Amino acid sequence: MLEKVRKKTVQDFDDQWKLQGELNEDYWASDEILFDQFANLFSANEVKDKVIADVGAGTGRVLKTLLKYKPKKVFAVEPSPTGVLEISKNLPNYNNLVIVKSDGLEFKTTEPCDIILSLGVIHHIKDPTDILKNIKKNLRPNGKIIIWVYGYENNLPYIIFYKFLSFFTQKLPDKIVYKIASFLNFLLQPYIFLCKYINLPLKDYWMKVFSKCGWQKRNDMIFDQLNPAYAKYYKKSEIEKELLDAGFANLKFHHRHGYSWTVTGENI
DSSP states (O other), rough: OOHHHHHHHHHHHHHHHHHEEEEEEEGGGGGHHHHHEEEEEEOOOOGOEEEEEEEEOOOOOHHHHGGGGOOOOEEEOOOOOOHHHHHHHSSOTTEEEEEOOOOTTOOOOOOOOEEEEEEEEEEGSSHHHHHHHHHHEEEEEEEEEEEEEEBBBBOOHHHHHHHHHHHTTSSSSSHHHHHHHHHHHHHHHHHHHHOOOOTOOTHHHHHHHGSSHHHHHHHHHHHHHHHHHHHOOOOHHHHHHHHHHEEEEEEEEEEEEEEEEEEEEEOO
C-alpha cells in the first residue's frame, strides 16, 4: 500500500508538470517567495561554492533561484519523467547542474552534499522517515537539511474543507479539476478582499503569498492542492519526530505565516 501511494503521487505530479511545467516571472517562481520560505533559518548566500541537492526538484523552481548564488555543484533529484524534461528545458547551460532521475528513497549523489533541500515534497510522501534517512546518507558530516511542509496548526477549518473536496477531485480528470480550481479562485476573491479589513483564517497567506501571484498561477496553486494522491498537514511535533527519527539534530523551526513549517537540521 505504501509503495502504491507513493507511485500514484509521482504519477500525479508527472501529469501536473505537463500542464504547468514552465517557469515564468510570476511571484510563484520568484526569488522572493523562496526567501520567504527560508525566513531567518537559511540564506541563499550559504550555497556559494557548496555541493547542494534539491530532492523532488519538480520543474526546477527552487534551483532557478539558488543557481544564481554560484553553488559548486547542484543535484536536481526528480522521479517524474516530465519533471526531468522540464528541468533540462528551464535550466539549460549550467555546467554545474546534474539531473538525477530518481525518487527520494533510491537517489545517490556522486559526492556528499553540504546542503540538501526538499521544499513542498515531504508532506506528499507517506511515512517519509526512510526518505529522510536517505537524504542524511547523502549529506556530509555536519551537512544541513532544509525542508518545508504544510502545517496543521491554525489550519483545521481549511484541512476539513480540503479533505472533503479532494476526496472527489483526486478521482477526476485533470481538466475538470482545473475548472474547479478556476471556480474556487473566483470565489476566493471577495474573501481575500475582506482579509484587508478583517483578521480571517489564513489571512497572512492569502495577502502575502497567494494574492501576489497572477491569476493563472493562482489556479495552478489551487490545482496543486486538489490533485496529489497524498498530502499530510504536519503538527510541529510530528515533523520534529520524523527528522529526529531519521537522525538529524539541532533542529530549527519557522512557522511560516502561521500555516506551514520550514525546518532545518544537521547531520551530526
